């Protein structure tokens with residue numbers, strides 16, 4: 001495959017070229033990995049940056065409805081929007097959170113929108129790398145906003161927050177008791193909590209839920225890098241398209257503030273270091289995933305079990321066989 005022409009076409013913003021490149025970065029084949037790596041290196045110099053927005057929420061909270069309404073609003077303003085997903089559950093369930101064709105029907109027809117289903121990978125590390133590379137491709141293709149969606153399971157929020165500039169948490173209106181259900185760690189990651197479905201019969205409950213979360217956020221330690229009033233809670237209705245402009249306004253305000261104060265760059269640099277560390281760990285573990293290494297591990301395991309070798313010494317011996 002001619003990666004040169006593929007990179008040219010991506011730089012021109014051709015969606016089909018972008019889709020093909022993402023397929024390349026998602027592939028496990030060694031020759032594809034090499035081509036993907038070459039392509040990413042070629043595109044790294046484009047200097048284009050998108051606003052990367054992470055979005056998390058449990059199934060049914062309205063993520064796809066929100067992305068569709070919010071995405072339509074952004075494309076309506078002339079912005080180009082890409083939607084990616086980190087969905088570690090897809091490997092298990094066989095279906096992807098973005099695989100359902102009926103989702104985001106309007107947005108998928110927009111010429112300034114690009115929607116990509118989640119890669120199906122058996123482990124989060126694999127999904128994370130693919131998504132990270134897909135984000136880089138979307139940026140090179142000139143997208144202004146990249147939305148990275150995840151369902152709130154396990155570690156996926158952490159992964160998404162390490163991939164994004166802003167992190168949104170979408171919640172449903174609920175009684176006061178359910179506030180406890182949101183893990184503190186996830187709340188601490190959020191820049192903006194959006195209480196969705198603030199319409200019709202649910203409007204009053206949504207307003208109350210929003211006040212509860214605003215109170216809870218004030219009790220969290222204020223992040224020194226944030227301006228006054230952040231993180232914040234707001235109500236939206238994805239269905240009635242209410243509150244989306246205000247939410248976008250807050251996102252832009254926070255983004256500008258972070259850019260002006262050097263926080264944006266520092267955050268991306270910290271993320272780059274985080275992913276470097278992850279890649280090293282991943283590569284080291286991959287080197288243990290060979291028949292020889294496994295046999296050696298089994299042999300050493302027996303020695304450790306029998307008390308003939310202490311665990312640290314065994315680990316040293318095993319790692320010694322890698323070099």
Ligand code: GDP
Nearest residue numbers: 058059060061062063064065196197237238239
């Ligand atoms: P996801 O699983 O988080 O992607 O949630 P969906 O976007 O599929 O929405 C789940 C359900 O909630 C659907 O029946 C939507 O119509 C409904 N829903 C989504 N957003 C809103 C909203 O703003 N107001 C109301 N009343 N219902 C909504």
